[in-house]
Amino acid sequence: MKVNLFFSKDIEKSHAEIYTNELSDNIQKAINLLEDESNNSMIAVKKGKDITFLKFNEIYMFRVENKQVMVYTNDDSFLVKKALYQIEEILDSSFIRISKSTIINLDKIDRVAPSLKGMMFIKLKNGLKDNISRKYLPNFKEVIGL
Numbered sequence: 001m002k003v004n005l006f007f008s009k010d011i012e013k014s015h016a017e018i019y020t021n022e023l024s025d026n027i028q029k030a031i032n033l034l035e036d037e038s039n040n041s042m043i044a045v046k047k048g049k050d051i052t053f054l055k056f057n058e059i060y061m062f063r064v065e066n067k068q069v070m071v072y073t074n075d076d077s078f079l080v081k082k083a084l085y086q087i088e089e090i091l092d093s094s095f096i097r098i099s100k101s102t103i104i105n106l107d108k109i110d111r112v113a114p115s116l117k118g119m120m121f122i123k124l125k126n127g128l129k130d131n132i133s134r135k136y137l138p139n140f141k142e143v144i145g146l
Helices: 025-035 084-090 137-144
Strands: 042-047 050-055 061-065 068-072 077-080 095-099 102-105 109-114 120-124 129-132
Touching: 025 050, 061 084, 084 095, 084 102, 095 129, 095 137, 102 120
Parallel strands: none
Antiparallel strands: 042 050, 042 077, 061 068, 061 102, 068 077, 095 102, 109 120, 120 129
């Protein structure tokens, strides 16, 4: 599917137009998401040429890798065309930044342990691992109640 996005300061109210030869499930999901402006519990992601929508509760981690933001679920990874700070702004309270390049879902933590140089090591339930940097550690401890 080809997607075109146009920005204009002359438009008073945003709108979307979709041209298709059939109403697929993904197109219906996109319509529902676009029509419900109060629904911020999903994010559009790419895998190859396919675009899909992930619910926040399916996401384990966002991590910057090779200047691209990757999204990890239980058993798959996707690309997001937004900067990490933009993603952080739309996420709910179940997500927390643990380093300059990583945001994790608190509900998906398997274990946390001390690491090198005052950092902490984190392992998620899907096996992904990362470090909580010293800069973000105080906030992390406060959020989890330590």
